[in-house]
Amino acid sequence: xxxxxxxxxxxxxxxxGGPVALIALGIVxxxxxxxxxxxxxxxxxxxxxxxxxxxxxxxxxxLPLWLAVICAMGVSVLLGLLIERVTLRPxxxxxxxxxxxxxxxxxxxxxxxxxxxxxxxxxxxxxxxxITDPYKxxxxxxxxxxxxxxxxxxxxxxxxxxAIICVVVLWLFFQFTHTGLSMRATAEDHETAQSVGxxxxxxxxxxxxxxxxxxxxxxxxxxxxxxxxxSLSIVALIAxxxxxxxxxxxxxGAVIGGLLIGLVQGLVALPTNDFFLGPAVAQAIRxxxxxxxxxxxxxxLVIRPDxxxxxxxxxxx
Amino acid sequence: MLKINxxxxxxxxxxxxxxxxxxxxxxxxxxxxxxxNGAGKTTTLKAISGLLLREDGAVTRGGIEFxxxxxxxxxxxxxxxxxxxxxxxxRRLFRxxxxxxxxxxxxxxxxxxxxxxxxxLEEVYDYFPPLREYRHRTSGYLSGGEQQMVVIGRALxxxxxxxxxxxxxxxxxxxxxxxxxxxxQRINQEAGVAxxxxxxxxxxxxxxxxxxxxxETGRIVMDGPSDQLAxxxxxxxxxxxxxxxxxxxxxxxxxxxxxxxxxxx
Ligand SMILES: Nc1ncnc2c1ncn2[C@@H]1O[C@H](COP(=O)(O)OP(=O)(O)OP(=O)(O)O)[C@@H](O)[C@H]1O
Ligand SMILES: [Mg+2]
Numbered sequence: 032x033x034x035x036x037x038x039x040x041x042x043x044x045x046x047x048g049g050p051v052a053l054i055a056l057g058i059v060x061x062x063x064x065x066x067x068x069x070x071x072x073x074x075x076x077x078x079x080x081x082x083x084x085x086x087x088x089x090x091x092x093x094l095p096l097w098l099a100v101i102c103a104m105g106v107s108v109l110l111g112l113l114i115e116r117v118t119l120r121p122x123x124x125x126x127x128x129x130x131x132x133x134x135x136x137x138x139x140x141x142x143x144x145x146x147x148x149x150x151x152x153x154x155x156x157x158x159x160x161x162i163t164d165p166y167k168x169x170x171x172x173x174x175x176x177x178x179x180x181x182x183x184x185x186x187x188x189x190x191x192x193x194a195i196i197c198v199v200v201l202w203l204f205f206q207f208t209h210t211g212l213s214m215r216a217t218a219e220d221h222e223t224a225q226s227v228g229x230x231x232x233x234x235x236x237x238x239x240x241x242x243x244x245x246x247x248x249x250x251x252x253x254x255x256x257x258x259x260x261x262s263l264s265i266v267a268l269i270a271x272x273x274x275x276x277x278x279x280x281x282x283x284g285a286v287i288g289g290l291l292i293g294l295v296q297g298l299v300a301l302p303t304n305d306f307f308l309g310p311a312v313a314q315a316i317r318x319x320x321x322x323x324x325x326x327x328x329x330x331x332l333v334i335r336p337d338x339x340x341x342x343x344x345x346x347x348x
Numbered sequence: 349m350l351k352i353n354x355x356x357x358x359x360x361x362x363x364x365x366x367x368x369x370x371x372x373x374x375x376x377x378x379x380x381x382x383x384x385n386g387a388g389k390t391t392t393l394k395a396i397s398g399l400l401l402r403e404d405g406a407v408t409r410g411g412i413e414f415x416x417x418x419x420x421x422x423x424x425x426x427x428x429x430x431x432x433x434x435x436x437x438x439r440r441l442f443r444x445x446x447x448x449x450x451x452x453x454x455x456x457x458x459x460x461x462x463x464x465x466x467x468x469l470e471e472v473y474d475y476f477p478p479l480r481e482y483r484h485r486t487s488g489y490l491s492g493g494e495q496q497m498v499v500i501g502r503a504l505x506x507x508x509x510x511x512x513x514x515x516x517x518x519x520x521x522x523x524x525x526x527x528x529x530x531x532x533q534r535i536n537q538e539a540g541v542a543x544x545x546x547x548x549x550x551x552x553x554x555x556x557x558x559x560x561x562x563x564e565t566g567r568i569v570m571d572g573p574s575d576q577l578a579x580x581x582x583x584x585x586x587x588x589x590x591x592x593x594x595x596x597x598x599x600x601x602x603x604x605x606x607x608x609x610x611x612x613x
Binding site for chain 1: 397402404424425429434435441443445453502503
């Protein structure tokens with residue numbers, strides 16, 4: 032191991048995890064409110080991000096970037112509401128598994144629609160932050176007498192900051208608004224929520240709308256750093272292990288799960304000095320950043336089936 | 349204000365549970381609905397509150413009228429919004445929410461301002477003083493009695509015209525039952541809320557109710573003013589646990605015993 036690079040890769044990894052956490056949060060939100068695991072999440076994110084590109088690009092609407100982002104957010108909110116209203120509400124009362132498989136099918140349909148609408152070309156996604164002036168962070172310790180300096184690209188830092196701000200805003204929304212309270216109540220018990228007059232269908236709609244919205248923000252944050260093409264919906268799948276790691280129903284769990292996935296991916300990419308494993312194996316490990324989250328997930332689920340932060344259920348009569 | 353006219357309820361298109369129930373609750377009244385396990389009391393309440401829809405149940409005959417309006421197949425949320433709140437059997441709290449958050453959920457649909465909600469909370473705390481002290485606790489960890497207070501308080505936050513209470517006394521110590529029933533009576537008198545009270549504890553229910561109905565396997569088998577029902581020999585025996593001493597055992601008694609056993613089962 033090259034210990035000097037450890038902080039660099041760990042911090043980069045965690046920062047990469049910011050958007051993942053945000054995307055994971057959307058999945059948890061839908062699951063908490065309606066017990067549906069949304070396999071179409073990656074495609075919702077793809078459509079939101081593609082529309083951002085389209086609203087901003089010369090070939091598209093050519094809107095200023097900020098306006099393009101707002102328009103795309105509008106699109107993703109509408110898409111979320113539409114999916115809930117048109118495809119899920121009619122399935123109320125069907126077995127949960129059918130509904131979940133339906134989201135899987137929906138994902139494929141959305142992917143197809145995206146191809147039909149936007150084609151398959153790689154797009155130049157607008158770059159929001161300077162890519163030339165990285166931040167240099169000196170850590171207060173040394174390695175072999177050398178000070179450790181971490182170099183961080185601006186977009187990495189700022190996408191992380193934006194993602195975390197979104198998480199905090201959402202948390203405040205759930206905790207301190209009446210709509211947030213009705214969502215938390217519905218998440219606990221649909222029947223009781225109805226008995227106190229909460230319109231649970233409306234709550235489901237809001238959950239899908241918010242999930243669509245933050246998926247799009249997450250997608251934009253990823254795309255601005257690494258470009259945009261159809262594979263974005265697959266890249267976003269990295270949020271699935273994050274969600275499961277966090278315990279499916281836990282909002283802090285989803286966030287920590289996302290950051291953890293980022294960290295692990297960062298550490299795996301760490302250049303080793305090939306001493307123990309030989310260069311071929313070491314290279315293979317470095318190339319495995321995409322599957323490592325799933326391996327970690329398998330291990331964690333075997334040890335703790337409820338995930339790391341599975342909500343402690345209060346069972347008291 | 350509430351008129352149930354000869355309703356029949358069927359679950360899943362096949363299970364006939366209510367076989368013609370008629371019942372009436374007038375403005376400001378407490379009405380008790382008594383009956384053994386499985387008689388169909390909860391089903392009756394769910395037919396009123398609309399929650400039957402959730403369980404694939406349907407009113408297949410007769411109708412339910414509230415303040416001159418037929419409830420028909422209104423969604424439960426909408427029925428709550430029209431002024432009927434059901435307090436479900438089994439103290440159904442939002443367990444992970446605090447006491448105060450639970451109470452506030454009851455008022456959400458009214459779109460009340462924070463100031464109004466604060467006043468309403470104070471009102472609830474005046475009825476249930478222990479809740480004021482525990483307002484910030486996670487409700488799931490409260491004792492059974494405190495939880496019962498939360499669910500009734502939460503229903504009160506909806507400012508209902510009619511409250512449907514499903515077995516509030518279950519599992520509570522006698523003293524606490526007395527306490528809760530006094531509060532129910534106060535809610536009725538001070539806030540003017542009409543109450544339809546489902547109970548197996550006929551003793552306390554008949555004390556506060558004006559009229560009462562007795563159900564058995566989906567039918568009303570007896571009804572009348574509570575004081576009269578309390579004097580009725582069958583009620584005395586089956587529900588109040590009083591038997592006349594020295595009477596000869598007859599076939600009727602044996603039959604009663606069997607029925608009673610079934611009721612208590
Ligand atoms: N969803 C359902 N589907 C089919 N049958 C049901 C359903 N819910 C209740 N029943 C049946 O209807 C009958 C009446 O049930 P209900 O819950 O109304 O009784 P209850 O009088 O409230 O009893 P308890 O005092 O035990 O609460 C029972 O035989 C029950 O098995
Ligand atoms: Mg019942």
